[in-house]
Amino acid sequence: xxxxxxxxxxxxxxxxxxxxxxxxxxxxxxxxxxxxxxxxxxxxxxxxxxxxxxxxxxxxxxxxxxxxxxxxxxxxxxxxxxxxxxxxxxxxxxxxxxxxxxxxxxxxxxxxxxxxxxxxxxxxxxxxxxxxxxxxxxxxxxxxxxxxxxxxxxxxxxxxxxxxxxxxxxxxxxxxxxxxxxxxxxxxxxxxxxxxxxxxxxxxxxxxxxxxxxxxxxxxxxxxxxxxxxxxxxxxxxxxxxxxxxxxxxxxxxxxxxxxxxxxxxxxxxxxxxxxxxxxxxxxxxxxxxxxxxxxxxxxxxxxxxxxxxxxxxxxxxxxxxxxxxxxxxxxxxxxxxxxxxxxxxxxxxxxxxxxxxxxxxxxxxxxxxxxxxxxxxxxxxxxxxxxxxxxxxxxxxxxxxxxxxxxxxxxxxxxxxxxxxxxxxxxxxxxxxxxxxxxxxxxxxxxxxxxxxxxxxxxxxxxxxxxx
Amino acid sequence: xxxxxxxxxxxxxxxxxxxxxxxxxxxxxxxxxxxxxxxxxxxxxxxxxxxxxxxxxxxxxxxxxxxxxxxxxxxxxxxxxxxxxxxxxxxxxxxxxxxxxxxxxxxxxxxxxxxxxxxxxxxxxxxxxxxxxxxxxxxxxxxxxxxxxxxxxxxxxxxxxxxxxxxxxxxxxxxxxxxxxxxxxxxxxxxxxxxxxxxxxxxxxxxxxxxxxxxxxxxxxxxxxxxxxxxxxxxxxxxxxxxxxxxxxxxxxxxxxxxxxxxxxxxxxxxxxxxxxxxxxxxxxxxxxxxxxxxxxxxxxxxxxxxxxxxxxxxxxxxxxxxxxxxxxxxxxxxxxxxxxxxxxxxxxxxxxxxxxxxxxxxxxxxxxxxxxxxxxxxxxxxxxxxxxxxxxxxxxxxxxxxxxxxxxxxxxxxxxxxxxxxxxxxx
Ligand code: SF4
Numbered sequence: 001x002x003x004x005x006x007x008x009x010x011x012x013x014x015x016x017x018x019x020x021x022x023x024x025x026x027x028x029x030x031x032x033x034x035x036x037x038x039x040x041x042x043x044x045x046x047x048x049x050x051x052x053x054x055x056x057x058x059x060x061x062x063x064x065x066x067x068x069x070x071x072x073x074x075x076x077x078x079x080x081x082x083x084x085x086x087x088x089x090x091x092x093x094x095x096x097x098x099x100x101x102x103x104x105x106x107x108x109x110x111x112x113x114x115x116x117x118x119x120x121x122x123x124x125x126x127x128x129x130x131x132x133x134x135x136x137x138x139x140x141x142x143x144x145x146x147x148x149x150x151x152x153x154x155x156x157x158x159x160x161x162x163x164x165x166x167x168x169x170x171x172x173x174x175x176x177x178x179x180x181x182x183x184x185x186x187x188x189x190x191x192x193x194x195x196x197x198x199x200x201x202x203x204x205x206x207x208x209x210x211x212x213x214x215x216x217x218x219x220x221x222x223x224x225x226x227x228x229x230x231x232x233x234x235x236x237x238x239x240x241x242x243x244x245x246x247x248x249x250x251x252x253x254x255x256x257x258x259x260x261x262x263x264x265x266x267x268x269x270x271x272x273x274x275x276x277x278x279x280x281x282x283x284x285x286x287x288x289x290x291x292x293x294x295x296x297x298x299x300x301x302x303x304x305x306x307x308x309x310x311x312x313x314x315x316x317x318x319x320x321x322x323x324x325x326x327x328x329x330x331x332x333x334x335x336x337x338x339x340x341x342x343x344x345x346x347x348x349x350x351x352x353x354x355x356x357x358x359x360x361x362x363x364x365x366x367x368x369x370x371x372x373x374x375x376x377x378x379x380x381x382x383x384x385x386x387x388x389x390x391x392x393x394x395x396x397x398x399x400x401x402x403x404x405x406x407x408x409x410x411x412x413x414x415x416x417x418x419x420x421x422x423x424x425x426x427x428x429x430x431x432x433x434x435x436x437x438x439x440x441x442x443x444x445x446x447x448x449x450x451x452x453x454x455x456x457x458x459x460x461x462x463x464x465x466x467x468x469x
Numbered sequence: 470x471x472x473x474x475x476x477x478x479x480x481x482x483x484x485x486x487x488x489x490x491x492x493x494x495x496x497x498x499x500x501x502x503x504x505x506x507x508x509x510x511x512x513x514x515x516x517x518x519x520x521x522x523x524x525x526x527x528x529x530x531x532x533x534x535x536x537x538x539x540x541x542x543x544x545x546x547x548x549x550x551x552x553x554x555x556x557x558x559x560x561x562x563x564x565x566x567x568x569x570x571x572x573x574x575x576x577x578x579x580x581x582x583x584x585x586x587x588x589x590x591x592x593x594x595x596x597x598x599x600x601x602x603x604x605x606x607x608x609x610x611x612x613x614x615x616x617x618x619x620x621x622x623x624x625x626x627x628x629x630x631x632x633x634x635x636x637x638x639x640x641x642x643x644x645x646x647x648x649x650x651x652x653x654x655x656x657x658x659x660x661x662x663x664x665x666x667x668x669x670x671x672x673x674x675x676x677x678x679x680x681x682x683x684x685x686x687x688x689x690x691x692x693x694x695x696x697x698x699x700x701x702x703x704x705x706x707x708x709x710x711x712x713x714x715x716x717x718x719x720x721x722x723x724x725x726x727x728x729x730x731x732x733x734x735x736x737x738x739x740x741x742x743x744x745x746x747x748x749x750x751x752x753x754x755x756x757x758x759x760x761x762x763x764x765x766x767x768x769x770x771x772x773x774x775x776x777x778x779x780x781x782x783x784x785x786x787x788x789x790x791x792x793x794x795x796x797x798x799x800x801x802x803x804x805x806x807x808x809x810x811x812x813x814x815x816x817x818x819x820x821x822x823x824x825x826x827x828x829x830x831x832x833x834x835x836x837x838x839x840x841x842x843x844x845x846x847x848x849x850x851x852x853x854x855x856x857x858x859x860x861x862x863x864x865x866x867x868x869x870x871x872x873x874x875x876x877x878x879x880x881x882x883x884x885x886x887x888x889x890x891x892x893x894x895x896x897x
Contacts, residue, residue, distance in 0.1 A: 087795065089788045106896075125828045126780065141894050166893045188893065195555065214889075216560040224556040244884030247877050252603045260562040269560065279889050281897045292843060296874050299847050303787075303854045312897055316835030320820055321847045324780040328851065331784050363782055374828045389746060390782065392817070393775070396695050397746055398724055433665055454819050454827035 001084055002061045006030035012058040014045045033062060035091065035334070036084070065262045066307075067271050068095060069208050069233040071135065071186045072162025078134050080235070080307045081272035086262055089333055096330040097301075098308040099322060100135035100164050102278060105142050105151035112154055118314050120159045124323055125374070127366040131323040137188070137310045138176065140167035145175035152176040156183060164188055164210075164310065170197035177205045186210060186308075189237060190226070192218055199229055208233035210274055216253060220269050227268070235308060236269065240276040242283050242297065251300065258305040272307035281312055291318040298322050302329055338388035339365045343412040347378035351421040354379045354464055355414075356449065356456075357405060358428055359386040359394055368453040375457045380419070384408045391430045402437035409442075416444060424466050428453075564604045568798040571597045572805050572856075573767050574608075577654065577717055577740060578688025584713040584738065588686035591653055593771065593858040594807035599794065600856055601878040611853055611875040613860045613868050614654035614690050615646035616813055619669070619677045620661040625822035627841040628863050639677050640684035647685045650865040651872065656690035656719070657681045662703045663694035671706035678707045682714060690717040690742075690861070697725035708733035717809075720744035720773060723755050731763035741765055742809060744773040747785050749792055753803045760803075767806075771859070776810040778818040779848045786810075787855050794856030809859040812871075815848035816841060816863065842867040850874055 003009050009030035016026070021043045023029040032038035040046065040062060046055045068082035082094040101119045103112055116136055123130040136155055140148040148167065155163060156179065163185040165176040173187050189212035190198035202209040211222040211234055219236055226234055238253040254273060261270035277297035284290035291313035298309060298318075302325050311322070338360045346369060358368045360383040372379060384404055386394035394400035405425075409416070416423050425444045427434060429451030438446045447466060450459045572594040579585025591612050597605030621636045631650075635642040639657060646652040659674040661667040678691055691707045693700035704718050718734055720742040721727035734741045743759055745751040752774050759765040774793055777786040790808060797805030815821055821844035826834045834840065845867035849860050853875050862868050876882055 087788075087791060089792050104897075122832050123830070124832065125826075125830050130830070139893050139895075141896060143894065168891070168893055192555070196551075196553070200551075217558060218555075220560040221555045221558045224558050225552055228556060229552060239889055241887060241889060243877065243887065244882050245880065246884075246886060248601070248880050251601060251878055255602060256560075256562045259565075260560070263565075264562060266562075268558075276889075276892060278897075279887070279892050282887055282889065282892065282895065283884075288839060292846070292870055295843055296846065296850060296870065299850050300854065300874070300878070303851055315839070316833060317839035317843050320834065320840065321779060321843050324820070325783075325847055325851060328779065328784045328787065333784065333788055337785065361782070367781075371827055374830065390777075393746055396697075398697075452819050452823070454823060457827070 001034075001036075001064060003034065006034050009033050009058070009062075012046075012054045012061075013043065014051060016045065018045060020044050036094070064094065065265060065270055066258075067232070067234070069235070069272060071098070071164075071184065071208055071308075073182070073184045074160060076134075076160045076162060077184070078162055083258075083262065083307075086258065088329065092332040092334060093330050095307065096326050097306050098134040099298075099326070100137040100308065100310050101133060101314060102137045102139050102166075102310055102312050103151070103155060104139040105144070105148045107151070109154060112151065113158060115314070116155055116159050120161055122314075122319060124320060125370060126324070126327065127363060128370065131327055133319065133323065135162045135164055135186075135308075137164040137166055140169070140172045140176075143169070143172070145169075145172045148172050149175040149179050152179045156180050162186070166310075168194055170194050170201060173198065173201055177201060177207065181205050184208070186235065188212070190222060192222070195222055195225065199226055199231060202226070202231045202233075203229065208235060210235040210237050212237040212239065214239035216256065223271065224268055234271045235274050236271050237274040237276065240279050240297065240301070242279040242293065247297075251304065254301060254305045273305055275301035275306035275309040277301065278310050278312040287313075287315070291315045294318060295321055299325050302326050337362055338385075339383050341383050341385035341408055341411070343380050343382045343409060343414045344369075345379075346372045346381050347376065349378045349380050351419065352465060353420075354426050354460070355382065355416070355420060355424065356380065356426045357382045357384060357431070358453070359384055359389060359391050359400060361386065361388045361390045361394075364390045368456075371453040371456055377456065377460060380414070382408055382412075382414075391428045395431050395433065400431060400434070402434055402441035405434075405438055406441045422466055565598065565602075568598050568604060570798060570800050570802060570805050571595060571605075572794075572797055572807055573770070575740060575768055575771055575807050577690075577715055579713055579715040579738070583715075585715060586682070586686070587688055587714065589688075590715070591688050591859075596794075596798075596856070598798065599791075600853060601880075607879055609858075610879045610881060611858055611860065611872075612653040613651075613862055613872060614656045615650060615652035615868065616656050616658060616861060616863050617642040617646065617681065618658045618660055619674065620667065622660065624863075625816050625841050627822070627838045628816065631865055640680040643681045643684045643689075646865075647687055650868055652687070652868065654688045654690060654859075655681060655685055656692055656861055658692040658694075659703055659707070660692075660694045662699055663696045664699060665696075666694065671703045674703050675706045675710040679710050682711060688715065688717075690719055691739075692719040697722070701726040701729040704730050705733040708737040708739050711739070712737040715739055717742050717771060721755070721759065723751060727755065727758065728763050731759055731765050734769060735763075735765060740769045740771055742771050742773050743806070745775065747775045747777070747782070747789050749774070749789055749796070749804070752793060753801070756803050756806065770806050771809050772804075772806045773809045773811065776812055776814050776848065776852060778815045778821070779844055779851070780818050780820060783848060783851060787851050790852055790855035790857055807858040808856060810849065810852045810857045810861065812845055812849040812852070812860045812867075813863040815845040818844050820844055842870070846870045846874075853878075 013026040021029045064082045064084050066081045066083045071078050078098050079095045080098050085091045123132050165185050166188040186208045189210040191212050213219040241247045241250045260266040277294045280294035281290045294313050295318045339362050341360050365383050386399040389399050426447045426449045432448045435446050574595040575593050576590050578587040578590040592609045595608035617639050619639050635645050643655045661669040662674050693703050716739045718739050721730045722744045743755050774789050793804050821841040842864045849871045
């Protein structure tokens with residue numbers, strides 16, 4: 001965005017401190033616009049006619065450096081781009097890399113359906129939410145426009161995910177677009193050869209379009225030309241080479257494009273970038289090796305500036321690290337690392353329920369909590385203040401000690417005599433070495449749980465309720 | 470005759486290129502009276518010569534309505550015309566000028582000419598930019614040191630199967646990782662010295678270090694048990710028997726007697742690993758103490774800012790390393806040291822070793838023997854992009870792939886060019 005201080009933003013705001021936005025003053029709201037934690041539309045007064053001019057000016061000035069474009073329609077529509085910084089600690093990255101997995105028009109129908117369902121239904125629970133994948137890329141392998149249209153139709157019938165229509169033949173793209181013209185698919189791709197016809201499709205069907213050229217001069221030419229024709233929803237594919245010096249150059253192109261867009265504010269190329277890790281399959285035929293290398297490529301370009309990518313492997317060992325790394329890079333670094341220390345109820349604990357200890361590191365805490373609640377284990381879960389450090393590291397580093405654990409229950413007013421029938425506390429397996437200390441400090445019976453909270457259900461079956469001494 | 474034009478038609482009149490109107494929701498059509506132009510606007514437009522004048526009027530009207538027309542581009546705004554030729558253009562982008570202070574170069578290992586007995590040495594650091602960036606080529610590639618333990622330990626199944634034949638002999642284990650798995654270095658972890666494990670004496674532990682030094686001729690890392698009371702004595706004794714070998718002593722940290730470890734490194738010519746827990750300021754503090762208070766030379770310091778596994782805090786580990794590297798490059802001489810990662814920590818992630826998901830809601834996790842190595846690879850790869858130089862690793866397959874990608878990005882891998890022009894129609 002073009003503004004970098006709340007004061008600059010403040011000048012455009014109504015300056016009446018009416019607090020409708022939830023902030024006490026316009027200045028406070030201005031700070032939220034700068035860190036992008038609120039939207040301009042959260043200020044009702046500025047939407048009134050009298051402020052229209054300022055609203056529109058401010059809207060332009062607040063727009064992210066990298067153009068934000070929308071692919072698809074409805075609840076699964078996906079925004080990509082939208083970034084303002086080169087490093088996540090400077091603010092946060094917006095609009096996580098969209099993962100599209102491919103299908104192709106020569107697949108037998110039953111395989112096509114199965115594959116699309118696998119893509120649509122993929123999910124991995126993580127810190128209170130499900131990680132999922134975003135799109136289906138339909139590739140024309142047959143070269144036959146009718147066949148392609150048939151595949152697009154089938155796919156659009158069974159999934160709500162946005163589609164990417166992939167063919168370098170404008171006639172093929174057109175036949176696909178006819179089928180899903182009201183679904184705002186992304187079309188791939190306009191090249192030096194076909195750009196005339198593809199630009200017409202983008203204009204007529206009002207859909208976003210990928211520009212594909214390994215030559216950055218040509219890529220910029222294409223972007224300028226499309227822009228001049230009034231097509232603004234562009235994605236840049238500088239080509240993803242799968243190995244050797246070519247891959248090194250690909251990496252450099254991604255850095256160059258994003259640096260030009262954000263650091264040098266070169267509007268002409270400030271568009272989302274596409275990576276195609278699928279090209280790993282051009283050099284590796286064995287499925288495990290190819291899946292591994294594809295995941296490696298996906299990871300490189302998740303970290304360094306890929307906004308959307310096309311992938312092939314649906315192996316869990318490829319998809320799991322892919323979605324986790326994306327979450328790693330796009331998680332807002334401004335959100336706290338810690339949860340509030342204390343003793344929390346999971347489910348509806350009774351006097352016979354276990355009292356389980358973990359740390360207040362958000363990731364640890366949420367992992368343990370979801371393992372417990374997902375397995376319907378009623379219990380008390382203590383989040384001990386370890387300065388937001390996990391169990392193993394805080395035992396080693398001295399942030400998780402018997403005194404801290406005792407203190408945590410005292411501060412929370414948790415009396416074992418009154419709340420439990422067993423006077424027992426369960427420590428994490430990775431804190432086993434604290435057992436003696438905790439017994440001495442608290443006078444409680446101390447049990448050692450499993451080293452991973454995913455194993456608590458099995459541990460409970462064997463060890464709970466505790467056998468009388 | 471009064472002609473009216475709807476606001477929503479303004480776009481077509483101007484050529485569909487009113488950027489400033491983007492995102493404006495036109496609620497109900499405002500009608501603009503064009504009567505004073507005395508012309509059918511479509512006609513005027515077609516005639517061309519009136520365009521400028523009409524646009525001028527329309528802009529005035531729009532301005533009165535409060536639309537920011539200044540950016541419309543005036544009357545010269547083109548219609549969505551079909552271009553017949555690509556607009557010629559050159560792409561260029563500058564280098565980062567702020568990266569002025571290169572990362573310190575640190576040599577691990579010493580050959581006979583330098584008072585050691587290693588066949589080769591490993592040089593880390595020296596970067597003048599973020600890793601693999603074109604601003605300044607990286608002078609040294611990433612290196613991998615593989616873990617060896619002084620007693621059998623619990624390992625994920627996929628890891629263990631590679632070491633069953635050597636698990637009782639650190640020397641054989643060290644030979645195996647160098648000979649069979651391509652390790653650049655070996656880390657000997659003296660975990661049995663922990664008073665809660667076997668309480669092996671520093672003198673006995675030092676014998677293991679000597680065995681490993683004799684078994685392999687690559688540089689080595691000497692790791693303690695992680696017990697803050699015991700480690701200084703263990704590392705001191707190990708440093709003594711390894712005198713002159715420029716081993717990496719792992720680790721000095723703020724919660725133990727780092728001065729004693731620093732002293733041993735100085736006395737017996739080794740390098741200190743400065744280990745902190747995901748905290749850039751603590752890293753600065755410890756580095757400063759090692760240099761100022763303990764007198765450790767810059768070329769004898771390596772940092773371990775802590776590695777958390779993918780899905781278990783890698784976001785903190787990644788950003789912490791990236792911030793440290795950027796601070797180092799832009800002038801913070803308390804942070805411009807090479808970095809080391811305990812990438813093996815990736816195996817702590819349940820996704821790496823558990824048979825299947827403990828949550829019924831998850832999609833199938835698939836076979837775990839493939840999940841573990843890739844968890845280690847991606848954890849390491851992510852940190853390599855943040856600037857990490859040395860990787861402490863465990864699984865041979867993971868080592869192989871991480872080497873392949875880091876050396877490709879570094880520029881060592883020559884391969885046949887691939888044509889990707891028609892990837893779209895590839896049969897996979
Ligand atoms: S709603 Fe708007 S005008 Fe009211 S205080 Fe917030 S920013 Fe100011």
